[in-house]
Amino acid sequence: MADKTEQGEKDASGTVPENAAAALAAGDLTTADLPREAVGTRAYRLAPLSQEALDAAIHTDRALDPLTFLPDMDVLGGGMFDRVLDAAEAYDPSAVTAADVRRVLAEDTVGPEDFGVLLAPAAEPYLEQMAVRAQRERARWFGANVQFFTPLYIANYCENRCVYCGFNCASDIRRAQLNEAEIIAELDAIAATGQEEILLLTGEDPQRSSVDYIARACELAAERFRTVGVEVYPANVADYARLRAAGVDYVTVFQETYDPVRYGKLHLRGRKRIMPYRFEAQERALRGGMRGVAFAPLLGLADFRRDALACGLHAWEIQRAYPAAEISFSCPRMRPAKGGVVPHTPHVSERQLMQVICAYRIFMPFSGLTVSSRESARFRDHAAVITATKVSAGVSTGVGEHTHQTDEGDDQFEIADTRDLPTMCAAMRRMGLEPVMNDHVLV
Numbered sequence: 001m002a003d004k005t006e007q008g009e010k011d012a013s014g015t016v017p018e019n020a021a022a023a024l025a026a027g028d029l030t031t032a033d034l035p036r037e038a039v040g041t042r043a044y045r046l047a048p049l050s051q052e053a054l055d056a057a058i059h060t061d062r063a064l065d066p067l068t069f070l071p072d073m074d075v076l077g078g079g080m081f082d083r084v085l086d087a088a089e090a091y092d093p094s095a096v097t098a099a100d101v102r103r104v105l106a107e108d109t110v111g112p113e114d115f116g117v118l119l120a121p122a123a124e125p126y127l128e129q130m131a132v133r134a135q136r137e138r139a140r141w142f143g144a145n146v147q148f149f150t151p152l153y154i155a156n157y158c159e160n161r162c163v164y165c166g167f168n169c170a171s172d173i174r175r176a177q178l179n180e181a182e183i184i185a186e187l188d189a190i191a192a193t194g195q196e197e198i199l200l201l202t203g204e205d206p207q208r209s210s211v212d213y214i215a216r217a218c219e220l221a222a223e224r225f226r227t228v229g230v231e232v233y234p235a236n237v238a239d240y241a242r243l244r245a246a247g248v249d250y251v252t253v254f255q256e257t258y259d260p261v262r263y264g265k266l267h268l269r270g271r272k273r274i275m276p277y278r279f280e281a282q283e284r285a286l287r288g289g290m291r292g293v294a295f296a297p298l299l300g301l302a303d304f305r306r307d308a309l310a311c312g313l314h315a316w317e318i319q320r321a322y323p324a325a326e327i328s329f330s331c332p333r334m335r336p337a338k339g340g341v342v343p344h345t346p347h348v349s350e351r352q353l354m355q356v357i358c359a360y361r362i363f364m365p366f367s368g369l370t371v372s373s374r375e376s377a378r379f380r381d382h383a384a385v386i387t388a389t390k391v392s393a394g395v396s397t398g399v400g401e402h403t404h405q406t407d408e409g410d411d412q413f414e415i416a417d418t419r420d421l422p423t424m425c426a427a428m429r430r431m432g433l434e435p436v437m438n439d440h441v442l443v
Helices: 004-009 022-024 050-060 080-092 098-106 112-119 121-142 180-191 213-222 238-246 260-266 275-279 281-287 303-323 350-363 377-384 421-429
Strands: 036-038 043-046 145-155 197-202 227-231 250-256 291-295 324-329 368-370 390-392 435-437
Touching: 004 421, 022 050, 022 213, 036 324, 043 050, 050 350, 080 303, 098 112, 098 121, 098 377, 112 121, 112 303, 112 350, 121 350, 121 377, 145 180, 145 227, 145 421, 180 435, 197 213, 213 227, 213 238, 213 377, 238 281, 250 275, 250 281, 250 303, 250 324, 260 275, 275 281, 281 291, 291 303, 303 324, 350 421, 368 390, 421 435
Parallel strands: 145 197, 145 390, 145 435, 197 227, 227 250, 250 291, 291 324, 324 368
Antiparallel strands: 036 043
């Protein structure tokens, strides 16, 4: 493969080899070797290819260059991708001192230049002070309310090969996709519990789970729930506009990791391998009319401190560009998954996870913050008191498991907190919080 300097000299006016499809499928060629043009300092846009060549690249391990947009992908540019990754690469957590931490905690507000101080090892001994500050900010912006939702997986087919995920295309799991009648039954079963917010999820397979399929599921959900979110594959602006018209309020996208080298090693195949396209998903969703967007790295895939820093700065950049957007963070750690492989990275402890979510709250105090059922009941209860504003209840990460009406698809990952909605509400009230099923009124 050509080195980076040579690759950067390529432009979209070059010639695509006649045997590109066969060479991509054989692993003799990658999209980095094809004509493309630069997008900022890191990313590229691929010249038009035949559908045969695109299909070969998407379905062959490492045939896609992780930093090269495919021809059918919206490219926003604007420099945000470069700015966030530049900051993450320049961040040296070991250089932060205890004096730095005390200075930042004494400030009324924390800017992007000081956010990394709160994520550093030097801040760990100050976790109690951080928690007090985070709890004060939570009460200021959200009071004692804690919001509930339930995820609903409607399909687990996936074209991606993400080595840590149970849904990845190489996993030998039971695959399933709900039809309209089955989606209605699942939605009705969840609505009967009293939930008013639903998050619809699929594996990332645009062929099996098309935008039209997802949009129809969202229309059905919007008839039964006051708030509808989606966590599906990244899409173009027009696709997000289609989902918004179908009743979707917000979009969640896990960046997984902001380390481009690590990203390429963990995501071997499928459109998810294109890192900058995933990075720009929240901005495309807002351009498509979405009310809110959620951000997350999967802590434990790479250096969690740099990933948390990049995630916070990414959300901050979006908030500056779209001040009316509702911004939120999800805070997942790695969990075991059937067919998945746990990467060889240091384990992120509960204490370190609490440090991250307190840092998010102090840095962007008005943002929503979700702690998922990946975490224990004990941790989630205390996190809700200190900083989290949203928790899930009655969770299943498999397909069809709310009604058991069809051949069920295997779970994406194991959950730790299996409590249903009444049990969760009682727990929150014991912690001095007030359960809320919906946080807005449409007029």
